Amino acid sequence: MKTTTIQRGIAALALAMLVLALAGCSGSPVQDPFWFLHPNGPIARASIFYLIVDVLLLLIVIVPATALVIWTFFRYRKGGKGRYDPTYNHSVIVEVVVWGVPLLLVVVLSYFSYQGARDVAPFNPQALKSAVAKSGNKKPLRIDVISTDWQWLFIYPDEGIAMSNRLVVPTGRKISMNLTSATVTNDFYVLKLVNQIYMMPGMRTKQHFFVERTGTYQGFSTEFSGPGFSWMNYKVLAVTPGKFEDWVQRARQSGNQMNWQDFEKFAQPTINTGDRWSLYSQVQPNLFSKLIHEVKAGDMNIVWPARLSENMTTHEFDRKFGTGSANSDKNGTTADHPSQSNSD
Amino acid sequence: MSTDLSRVADPGSIKLYTTEPDHHDPITLRSIGFWLYMMSDIMIFAGLFAAHGVYGDAYGTSKITAAQVIDPISALFPTLFLFSSVLFFGLAGVALKNNDRKEVLRWMTAAFVVGLVFVLQEIWEFVKLAQEGAVPQASAFLSDFWTIVWAHGLHVIVGLIWMAVVLIQVLRDGFTEAVVGRFLNLRIFWFFQAVVWVFVYTFVYLMGVS
Amino acid sequence: MFMNLQGPWDPLFGRLPMLLDLQYNNPWIMFAFALVVLGGGTVVAALTYYKLWGWLWRDWLTTVDHKKIGIMYIIIGLVMLFRGFFEAAMIRTHQAMAVGPDSPGILGAAHGYLTPFHISEIFTVHGTLMILLAVTPILVGFMNLIVPLQIGARDMAYPFLNAVGLWLTAMAAGLCMVSLFVGSFSHAGWVGLTPLTELDHSPGVGVDYWIWILQISSIASTVGAVNLIATMLKMRAPGMSLMRMPIFSWTAMGTNIIALTSFPLLTVAIALLTLDRYVGTHFFTADGGGNFMMYTNLFWLWGHPEVYFVVLPAFGFISEIIPTFSEKPLFNHTSMIFATMMIAGVSWLVWLHHFFIMGSGPQVNTFFSIATMLVGIPTGVKVFNWAFTMFRGRVRLETPMLWALGSVLLLIGGGMTGMMLAIPAINYVSHNSVFVVAHFHNMFLIIAFAIFGAVTYWWPKAFGFYLDEKLGKIFFWLFWGGSVFVFVPMYALGFLGMTRRLDYIAHPSWWPLLMLEVVGIALYAASVAAFVLQVYVSIRDREKNRVRTSDAWETSRSLEWATHCPPPFYNFGATPIVHSNDEWAWRREHRLTTLKPENYSDTHMPKNTAVPIVLGFFVGLFSIAAVWRVWWVMGLCVIGMIATLIFRAFQKDVDYVIPADEMEAMEREKLDQIDHRAQDSAQQTGEMGEPEIDGHAHG
């Protein structure tokens, strides 16, 4: 009876695995294949490389350990084949092996941990070096990223333009970002493209990346930041340098401005912009640093209404903040889309 | 591995159970527990001092600097009061060894009074600060300053209440086991407050202005 | 008082008028309220009907008996575990509903059935209460129940303090229940993300509930740690050197050293946050020179050791169960003790792995990465030693062993994913994803499994009858199935990029996996039913399932099996003398299983006292007043607490003596109930039973 239950259990597990495999990896049964195992660019790829190496290394000990537990149990169950010897309760050899082998493994893993940490260090990633060199050491594209409650603002300081809730980047060029937040901590992440980095109010963090091929990606925040957090999704478009230039030109023609007063309005709590984005042709030059300064001085007072954080219904939100429904207006409010390229 | 008796020749000769009543010395037991508690208290102050490392000069937009609110010279007075209180309490401890109840009461009263002066002086000091606008809300540095000093101050106040209790008990019951246990733990506690004050004085007062 | 609060405030009622202002239209709150009123009402009615209030007060509420206190801790924990499961089920079903922009929304939500703020409350309360009010009380309960018995002590070092710890924990649990329908709970995660928990972003009372629950249970844990460590240092039976202390007690030692040193840091972190919210200081604000990363550091300086605080006793359970059911001593006993202490020690050096992605340099991150991975070594040693305990053993697959083995296998899996997260390069792409959530539930499930193993293992000791074996196995397999179905898909979702703490799922492609998780929830629900049924059936058939010997499993090894089942309030008729690492196994092997000492002697026992529960009452009321900022009640409660403690200090009549002859009479009655043939034949199944071996347990 005992073994049958176990067998049944194992069968159930196998079934679960199978379903998983089907749901997860079968090409793209869905609109948006969302594996993080499809890196685009050296940084994301380095992470996946270390993931694979480390898992393989771990398996060297994990597999025997699992096998040992299961084997001893089957072999030495009462009435089984194993010889019973209760005096066997100490062994120096075993002791040396079970302390030594994991220690060795940790030493090896530590090496890879350090290499990995250097390769993808957000402030100064080594993994980018060769790609940047190969692409002719172009001047990096600077982007200032600001998260608000609960929207995104991407400023291109050198181009003097900005875009909200959508990020457009060129391929083949290093991109270096400064990040901060207007109120609470968020965490910047573009799956398969940019590794995570905190965005903290009153502080500046940096992140770098490099895109190899064009495509559409999902960006989102991963650090919980309040009621609007789940909807902080935006599209990231990786386009060819030529298209990027076109897009910049078009952005310059947009009539929108983003100076401090506009930003203060923009930063008011807003849930679910429903994929609506805007382009700004004119951005106050020091907006990013001014924000950090204002936050530190306590002048960036965005106080959430008690009702919002205490007993909120989404409908109430609709009324108060004029947002809410995801399928309201799917199109951009001003300039048109940068030409979309195929997703990978 | 272990020093087990190996196979015993005559199991009947083994003593399996104690035959005398258990005797735990209640005073040692009490003070072990109290030392353990002190350990956790040390961690509380360790946490606060770690925070001080961050907030020591975090003035934000406030114009009030450490040099303006901290005066290591005038802080020598409370130091003096606290240390004499600890000294007096120590003398009470000596008197306890000599089993001299009157002497114990006398020194404890002295320790209590001087301790109270320490607290009152500190209150006065901080009321003055508040009037000058150096309130804890003004900057992270001031939040930290008030919190550390008053975390210590709160300990002293608790110690004073405790001392009053022990004082009354010595007066009423004399040196019973429970009272002596309490007295000895209070001595550890009181001594510890002086040690913490040394740290407060060094890290907050002296290093704050240097 | 100091802070400019949103909403009404009244000198008499504090912020309570705010309740009138908020709309109470949420059916969930009504439902929860009805459930609690119904459950609580039934208990109260039953107690009144059977006139049991006096009994409850005398025998339980005012007790200082460590076994009863332990049992009450465990009951609190199980009830909270059940509530935590309820919340988990809500999260899972809601997320399965709220997939994609076209998903329907009911009960005021745009998608699914929980509004954004409500679901954040739910995962926050789930995390907070599962760790601090479910798992911790259960583990502390077992330490209370078992450690004194295992070390051959009559009692704890400070029985009074022990009761204080219990009532503080009970008040924290009570506060958590009150928050269910009076006001709201924090929405900022169990870690209290700053600056989200600051007044600007959490203007209501939710975070205050969370603050006081953490603060009270943190103090309770510190108090409990003082007590348990002192007990183990000073109250061991004669002959029990520290190295002879049973392994569960050793893990309790490790755990409580962690508690004693790390909980004060939580106290500090929470106290500073309290000042920010109540007085307007600038510790963790973004302005005024504040530094909210300081909170994150302080929190994880506690938070990481805390996870080992909860896992070590679970390792202890496993280390007790596996030898008993392998009929063999624990392999490499000394090494196990060393591994335990090493885990406790290294747990201090790893906290930064919870925020690798805040932007520290590769050197810093690597340091913490290596420190984190070091923990894998002693943990691995444990796994191997458990396997070698079974090696050349005679493994019986009774229910506790099933749970223990499940636990070990879970540890290997959860450890593997932990080691992955510990590599910064991997962490950068998996942090805050549900992969992390799956990792730590995998780890917490070790504890859940070990707890249910321990419940089955020590149940006959605590109550004198066995739990139903068949239902126990059904419970195990259902619970195991639930765990697989919920958390294996969750690992996969992590790889797909799903973040944690989501209210709305933007990617319809995840729906199949989310549905699988709901299947898991259904299995879990069935498992709870199986457990309740198991307890019910076992209590009903208790006469049939009575334990007739002191050693319920016949192959147990430590001293808690050297007294009656259930143990009398004085634990041992006479204090046993210890001769071996596994004293009871040694006695069994030498045919010395008698429970009758040569003679009895006078015994000191503490008297019951109402002071702890009164103190608890003041603390509870204080916290509620603090949450609602009713300053005058807070003041009165502080005075009440001080007065109660002073009253206690003046109490002289706190213990009494059981005369030797009375003890003998009580013992005789109990000894008569023992089936002596079974008690003596217990040794036959031990090591001595095997004819070809001329050995003893410790070759």
Ligand code: HEA
């Ligand atoms: C000890 C800790 C612990 C335990 C045991 C659990 C157990 C479970 N948890 Fe929990 N969980 C956390 C700690 C824990 N969790 C934490 C810390 C968080 C993070 C919070 C945050 O984000 O801040 C979290 C978050 C969390 C999430 C949110 C994920 C997200 O952020 O998106 C989810 C969702 O699925 C979840 C699910 C579950 C499930 C299904 C279980 C199941 O394993 C539950 C199984 C339990 C049972 C089936 C009950 C059995 C009970 C009995 C048999 C007793 C019955 C007794 C009586 C009737 C008296 N948990």
Ligand code: HEA
């Ligand atoms: C009981 C709880 C528990 C336990 C025991 C652990 C154990 C471990 N945890 Fe886990 N962890 C949590 C609870 C726990 N954790 C929680 C609650 C969180 C998130 C909280 C939150 O954010 O809300 C978390 C988060 C967390 C993170 C941060 C993730 C993130 O937010 O990005 C990391 C990263 O390093 C980590 C690592 C580890 C490691 C390396 C171990 C190790 O101790 C594991 C050691 C075990 C083994 C390795 C397996 C057995 C060993 C062998 C078979 C020998 C051979 C193996 C080797 C030497 C490789 N954990």
Ligand code: CUA
């Ligand atoms: Cu870390 Cu800002």
Ligand SMILES: [Cu+2]
């Ligand atoms: Cu950790």
